[in-house]
Amino acid sequence: MRARATDVVIESSGKVITKEVWSTLHIHIASENNFPTAAGLASSAAGFACLVYSLAQLMNVKEKYEGELTAIARLGSGSACRSLYGGFVKWNMGQEADGKDSIATQLAEQSHWEDLVIIIAVVSSRQKETSSTSGMQESVKTSPLLKYRAEEMVPKRIGQMEKAIKSMDFAEFARITCADSNQFHATCLDTSPPIFYLNDSSRRLIGLVERWNRHAGEPQVAYTFDAGPNAVMFAKNKEVAVQLLKRLLYQFPPSAEADLSRYVLGDQSVLKSAGVTSLEDIDSLSAPAEFAGVINLPRIPGEIDYLICTSAGKGASVLDGQIASLLDPATGLLVKNE
Amino acid sequence: MRARATDVVIESSGKVITKEVWSTLHIHIASENNFPTAAGLASSAAGFACLVYSLAQLMNVKEKYEGELTAIARLGSGSACRSLYGGFVKWNMGQEADGKDSIATQLAEQSHWEDLVIIIAVVSSRQKETSSTSGMQESVKTSPLLKYRAEEMVPKRIGQMEKAIKSMDFAEFARITCADSNQFHATCLDTSPPIFYLNDSSRRLIGLVERWNRHAGEPQVAYTFDAGPNAVMFAKNKEVAVQLLKRLLYQFPPSAEADLSRYVLGDQSVLKSAGVTSLEDIDSLSAPAEFAGVINLPRIPGEIDYLICTSAGKGASVLDGQIASLLDPATGLLVKNE
Numbered sequence: 001m002r003a004r005a006t007d008v009v010i011e012s013s014g015k016v017i018t019k020e021v022w023s024t025l026h027i028h029i030a031s032e033n034n035f036p037t038a039a040g041l042a043s044s045a046a047g048f049a050c051l052v053y054s055l056a057q058l059m060n061v062k063e064k065y066e067g068e069l070t071a072i073a074r075l076g077s078g079s080a081c082r083s084l085y086g087g088f089v090k091w092n093m094g095q096e097a098d099g100k101d102s103i104a105t106q107l108a109e110q111s112h113w114e115d116l117v118i119i120i121a122v123v124s125s126r127q128k129e130t131s132s133t134s135g136m137q138e139s140v141k142t143s144p145l146l147k148y149r150a151e152e153m154v155p156k157r158i159g160q161m162e163k164a165i166k167s168m169d170f171a172e173f174a175r176i177t178c179a180d181s182n183q184f185h186a187t188c189l190d191t192s193p194p195i196f197y198l199n200d201s202s203r204r205l206i207g208l209v210e211r212w213n214r215h216a217g218e219p220q221v222a223y224t225f226d227a228g229p230n231a232v233m234f235a236k237n238k239e240v241a242v243q244l245l246k247r248l249l250y251q252f253p254p255s256a257e258a259d260l261s262r263y264v265l266g267d268q269s270v271l272k273s274a275g276v277t278s279l280e281d282i283d284s285l286s287a288p289a290e291f292a293g294v295i296n297l298p299r300i301p302g303e304i305d306y307l308i309c310t311s312a313g314k315g316a317s318v319l320d321g322q323i324a325s326l327l328d329p330a331t332g333l334l335v336k337n338e
Numbered sequence: 339m340r341a342r343a344t345d346v347v348i349e350s351s352g353k354v355i356t357k358e359v360w361s362t363l364h365i366h367i368a369s370e371n372n373f374p375t376a377a378g379l380a381s382s383a384a385g386f387a388c389l390v391y392s393l394a395q396l397m398n399v400k401e402k403y404e405g406e407l408t409a410i411a412r413l414g415s416g417s418a419c420r421s422l423y424g425g426f427v428k429w430n431m432g433q434e435a436d437g438k439d440s441i442a443t444q445l446a447e448q449s450h451w452e453d454l455v456i457i458i459a460v461v462s463s464r465q466k467e468t469s470s471t472s473g474m475q476e477s478v479k480t481s482p483l484l485k486y487r488a489e490e491m492v493p494k495r496i497g498q499m500e501k502a503i504k505s506m507d508f509a510e511f512a513r514i515t516c517a518d519s520n521q522f523h524a525t526c527l528d529t530s531p532p533i534f535y536l537n538d539s540s541r542r543l544i545g546l547v548e549r550w551n552r553h554a555g556e557p558q559v560a561y562t563f564d565a566g567p568n569a570v571m572f573a574k575n576k577e578v579a580v581q582l583l584k585r586l587l588y589q590f591p592p593s594a595e596a597d598l599s600r601y602v603l604g605d606q607s608v609l610k611s612a613g614v615t616s617l618e619d620i621d622s623l624s625a626p627a628e629f630a631g632v633i634n635l636p637r638i639p640g641e642i643d644y645l646i647c648t649s650a651g652k653g654a655s656v657l658d659g660q661i662a663s664l665l666d667p668a669t670g671l672l673v674k675n676e
Contacts, residue, residue: 145524148486175530182532186483186524193548194520200538210531 022059029054030326030334036122040197040228042083048076049083053316067103074102078136079226086110086315088165090158110312113168117241117270120308121231121248123201135227139191146187153183170236174219177234178209181224197227201303205231208251215290220244241309242273243288248307249276250285255302266309360397367392368664368672374460378535378566380421386414387421391654405441412440416474417564424448424653426503428496448650451506455579455608458646459569459586461539473565477529484525491521508574512557515572516547519562535565539641543569546589553628558582579647580611581626586645587614588623593640605647 031050035043052073055061063069070081081103082089087110094102139146157176164172188195198206202225213219221244222234235241245264254263260279264271276282291297328335369388373381390411393399401407408419412429419441420427425448432440477484495514502510526533536544540563551557559582560572573579583602592601598617602609614620629635666673 144491145483145486145521148483148490152486153482179528179530182530183483183528186528189527190517190521190524192517192520193552194544196541196544199541203534203537206532206534214531 027055027058028327028332032326036230040226041120041122041230041232042079042226044077045079045083048080049073049316051076052080053084057318067105070104071100071102074099074104084316086313087112088312090162107162107165110314113165113312115168115237116311117235117238118308118310118312119233119235119241119244119248119270120310121205121233121252122305122308123199123205123229123231123303135188135191135195135197138195139187142192143187143190145190149183149187170222171219174213174222174234174236177222177224185225197229198225199229202229202231204251204298204303205233208247209233211290211294212247212288238270238273241270245270245307245309246274246276246285247288248304249274249282250287251291251297251299252304253282253299253301254279254304258302262306264307264309267311268309270309365393365396366665366670370664374568378564379458379460379568379570380415380417380564382415383417383421386418387411387654389414390418391422395656405443408442409438409440412437412442422654424651425450426650428500445500445503448652451503451650453506453575454649455573455576456646456648456650457571457573457579457582457586457608458648459543459571459590460643460646461537461543461567461569461641473526473529473533473535476533477525480530481525481528483528487521487525508560509557512551512560512572512574515560515562523563535567536563537567540567540569542589542636542641543571546585547571549628549632550585550626576608576611579608583608583645583647584612584614584623585626586642587612587620588625589629589635589637590642591620591637591639592617592642596640601644603644603646605649608647 029051031047033043033047035041035046037043052069056069061069067081070084073084074081079091082091085104085106088107089104090107091104092102094100096102157180160172161176161180163169164176185198188197206223209221209223212221220236220240224232224234226232233244235244254260256279258279260271260276260282276285326335327333367389369385371381371385373379373384375381390407394407399407405419408422411422412419417429420429423442423444426445427442428445429442430440432438434440495518498510499514499518501507502514523536526535544561547559547561550559558574558578562570562572564570571582573582592598594617596617598609598614598620614623664673665671
């Protein structure tokens with residue numbers, strides 16, 4: 001449910017420096033983000049969370065109240081407040097007019113629900129037309145359905161989702177995740193002029209999951225789309241993730257000249273369990289049972305850019321300086337890591 | 339705002355036949371629909387309106403109350419009740435549990451607002467995945483936003499729309515038409531599992547109109563999508579329709595092997611005024627001013643199947659039997675008109 005923080009490292013001697021000294025110092029920041037940028041996959045959330053965390057570490061900041069840093073991260077990109085912690089995180093709306101109590105809190109550690117496997121389908125890494133921040137502002141101004149959703153639907157669903165996560169109730173988790181993603185995109189469409197984040201590839205990904213879930217009789221996979229066309233899919237467990245990956249490779253094969261190692265990224269164990277080691281293995285995958293009777297199902301090679309297999313993250317952390325630094329310790333200038 | 343009734347003709351001697359005699363007679367019905375079937379363009383509305391009108395004419399039915407026939411047509415396909423009358427027609431929700439008072443009434447004759455020109459872009463004539471009747475039933479059952487829309491939004495907008503039509507206020511007409519189309523499709527997306535009628539071509543058509551309206555400073559064209567991907571666009575007047583057709587031909591050129599006379603159907607005067615007589619003329623169209631700065635705008639030949647230029651219709655009517663009959667007067671069997 002959260003983006004991975006990026007590997008930004010700020011050089012620090014580790015000494016405590018007073019506020020007065022800070023005001024005279026300059027900071028050289030180098031950052032690197034391993035997520036597609038501006039594609040609606042919370043790359044800005046990862047980046048801003050990382051920046052705030054790194055500066056706080058450097059300046060040895062102690063929070064005045066729990067979550068103070070998340071409120072600061074939120075100023076860069078709303079969802080950045082969630083990306084500081086690992087596991088399952090809740091963004092509290094807050095009551096104050098100045099938004100100071102709009103903070104994130106951790107609901108559960110990463111280790112709480114380890115069965116969940118996440119597969120992300122990146123259908124397009126092109127720059128999206130509307131930034132999520134300006135899009136949301138337009139929706140607040142012009143969508144009557146968003147007003148209703150915010151007042152009547154979201155508070156109820158937040159409570160249901162907390163309960164589903166705590167009790168690891170996958171069916172309920174999937175029901176709320178899919179319904180809420182679709183409702184968010186419904187309010188985008190109700191905006192004037194309308195905002196479209198989902199495209200035909202997104203629709204086909206939703207179709208794949210919905211068809212399978214219906215055929216299985218209970219949810220196997222949940223999907224959610226943030227402010228972009230890319231699907232984030234949650235598989236009930238590792239075996240289901242293997243089945244999901246096979247279905248994705250069957251319906252969305254890579255293009256003929258693709259390199260399998262660049263088509264399925266992240267945790268390679270799902271691909272390995274699927275028994276797929278070459279493009280020929282993908283060609284010989286057979287249609288899953290629920291595809292029977294589906295007419296005009298396009299299988300367009302290269303429709304998806306790539307897939308990422310992953311799981312809930314551990315939150316922001318300091319990497320080992322010698323290994324991870326993006327700055328040359330001698331010159332303080334950028335080192336380009338290949 | 340209504341589909342054209344199709345040219346169904348039922349043979350009648352014109353004599354009045356009593357109820358008792360009817361119960362012993364058989365009727366041979368041949369029908370022809372000149373609209374794409376099951377593509378979300380109200381072809382079933384046209385067909386059922388025509389069937390009810392033809393049978394009523396044949397049987398010399400007198401309505402017990404005004405709109406009784408529209409209530410009967412509604413049983414075949416909801417929107418069929420609107421297709422019996424010409425011009426601008428309202429479908430009244432009604433209050434009775436049995437739906438008997440859910441009838442259509444004519445707001446204004448076809449001649450009331452003759453400036454309006456309609457251009458329909460048929461982006462796909464493929465069978466749609468969800469029929470509009472079953473789709474709406476799923477939405478009623480599962481979409482919380484539809485409930486809010488039906489209770490809070492629709493009654494208000496119906497009143498606003500009636501006023502806009504009566505005063506021929508195009509800006510207001512366009513605002514409500516576009517917002518309400520988008521909100522309808524928002525509730526489809528809020529259905530579980532979600533229903534998608536709009537596709538990427540629909541999105542690009544919406545983009546074309548929204549971009550132009552914003553650039554012009556006031557609405558030139560309104561769009562609406564029924565239960566399918568095809569756009570029904572209303573141009574403010576004939577000159578605007580000519581500009582709209584040129585824009586559509588520029589962004590959605592026919593495929594290289596297309597026949598222009600099969601690409602732009604219906605009223606040929608718009609095409610004539612646009613000065614387009616060949617595929618070469620389309621190739622030499624220049625980009626409209628509001629296209630400047632639009633990046634990655636695809637111009638895929640053949641993305642649209644065909645365009646129809648038309649206007650508000652005159653309602654159901656009896657055609658001349660000799661010319662229009664689909665049945666051979668001698669044998670009573672189907673004559674295939676080419």
